[in-house]
Ligand SMILES: *[C@@H]1O[C@H](CO)[C@@H](O)[C@H](O)[C@H]1NC(C)=O
Ligand SMILES: *[C@@H]1O[C@H](CO)[C@@H](O)[C@H](O)[C@H]1NC(C)=O
């Protein structure tokens with residue numbers, strides 16, 4: 185009895201495997217009918233309702249072989265909301281939402297990033313309609329770098345600049361007239377571009393204080409020594425600056441009027457007493473350092489945890505009067521993300537404290553992924569935007585990943601396409617659409633007349649978007665918006681030769697109208713697969729009754745066979761799946777409270793506790809970013825070099841593949857050793 189059944193299942197799985205054998209590349213993308221943009225296709229490795237807070241995710245995918253790169257907004261389901269349509273865009277970095285004079289702006293950097301780890305480009309500030317309101321290029325003779333762009337509480341802009349300058353390098357066995365890439369940051373007035381504050385690392389740091397160069401660079405103007413590599417700048421309420429740089433092992437707090445060093449946190453020169461046995465002030469290549477909660481806390485992303493190679497986000501308690509620092513939370517990289525390969529120095533990564541207390545960590549070049557943790561450092565949600573095999577290559581990568589509320593009201597009209605009896609509609613950047621209404625009209629397109637008096641009887645109003653033209657259109661069907669592009673099945677009875685789509689917001693107000701397209705209703709009755717079934721006229725009541733009775737009998741038979749042969753089996757496998765998936769949950773329930781958290785952390789077993797949460801054993805973290813049931817997934821966009829490294833392996837009945845869905849599962853050989861070592865600690 186079972187054999188034929190198993191054979192059929194195996195065949196179905198094999199068919200799935202063949203479908204799987206076409207790799208979707210290290211950077212899976214989505215194609216749309218209505219837009220030429222390529223969407224970032226993400227895979228949710230771990231999800232939890234707690235991360236669905238209505239916020240949007242902001243990232244800037246980049247890397248060699250990344251087909252379409254650009255600033256990207258995703259919704260909480262991971263669906264594309266907006267991406268830049270411009271094809272001239274170089275690399276994009278640092279997409280963020282910031283407030284300027286009470287309004288929300290989308291800010292990002294765009295330009296040439298192939299300059300020794302920094303960039304020359306332009307900072308854009310787009311308003312909620314995606315119209316560019318400000319373009320910041322840097323003070324005369326200098327170009328904005330991508331590492332930082334902050335709008336301060338004083339409505340000024342802070343950003344980084346890299347410049348080649350001459351410095352005496354004899355102290356590090358270099359030439360007297362040596363050359364360095366100087367890290368500079370400026371604070372400017374956004375309206376006038378006036379420079380309000382200007383700081384250069386070479387004027388405040390001794391070359392002996394930073395990481396020693398390997399080899400002896402700095403001998404010529406063309407080969408400057410990248411001695412500092414500034415990453416982040418934050419300004420506090422006192423007007424002083426907190427900076428982080430790759431080649432210093434500490435964060436530095438700078439006097440906002442003189443630029444002098446007030447204190448250093450971390451490394452050999454730390455001015456703080458570390459109450460966390462050195463773990464709170466030993467970091468390498470710190471990134472994205474910000475004050476939180478006034479100036480009582482600091483968040484930063486640490487590229488290399490002491491003792492292992494796993495990245496971490498840190499939330500530090502910092503007492504600037506007694507000069508003491510301690511770890512409040514440590515957010516260790518989840519799964520395979522954020523594992524620094526031995527072979528190459530890594531960079532980038534971010535940490536963001538969200539308003540609800542959760543913390544968002546992204547891993548830069550170490551992993552095309554981001555993780556949302558609770559404040560107790562339990563990873564709640566983990567999302568990948570590249571294959572695990574790409575981790576550590578920076579291809580793709582996003583310098584930072586942020587989450588913010590955002591309202592996008594593009595000043596464009598919805599894009600609308602017809603294909604047989606399917607209508608496709610999208611609206612790049614629109615966040616407010618709840619439903620789409622397909623409307624039809626019997627009369628020809630309202631034609632625009634320069635003089636309304638010339639209009640004939642059929643066309644009393646030339647403007648298709650004005651109230652009067654609405655008289656021609658009637659609603660055919662209404663569907664919920666689904667992702668970036670919504671496909672509407674046109675009902676077969678539709679006979680109007682002209683169609684358009686209108687966007688309704690969540691309250692039912694009309695917020696946008698597409699162009700009007702001609703619809704070929706004569707396809708009715710043809711044998712084309714996209715056409716309607718041939719209509720058989722009126723149905724005989726006896727035929728209907730017969731069909732109903734047969735259907736009921738078949739259903740009863742199905743239930744009988746299902747209960748008899750599959751019930752026990754299903755129950756068993758369901759139970760197994762549930763245990764595996766939720767194993768990490770019981771550990772932290774009820775321990776969310778702030779006061780409990782301290783205790784929980786101080787407890788010697790906290791590593792164990794955290795460990796269960798970051799356990800990589802579960803199959804879900806090995807799942808590749810390839811949900812092949814995504815009908816919009818584009819074919820492989822691979823450079824040949826990358827393609828040869830791919831060794832896809834289909835999963836037959838693995839617990840990672842949920843019923844009816846094929847997913848690719850591959851154990852990443854490069855990092856599995858590291859992960860298992862991590863597990864044993
Ligand atoms: C740089 O070195 C000189 C001499 O060793 C020292 O006096 C000075 O304080 C140092 N400056 C900084 C910013 O560390
Ligand atoms: C910052 O520098 C100014 C002027 O150089 C000085 O008056 C002030 O005390 C300094 N502040 C701190 C906190 O060191």
Ligand SMILES: *[C@@H]1O[C@H](CO)[C@@H](O)[C@H](O)[C@H]1NC(C)=O
Nearest residue numbers: 703704705706707708710712
């Ligand atoms: C409409 O579809 C029919 C049947 O497929 C075809 O013969 C006809 O040429 C089409 N008309 C237009 C205007 O495309």
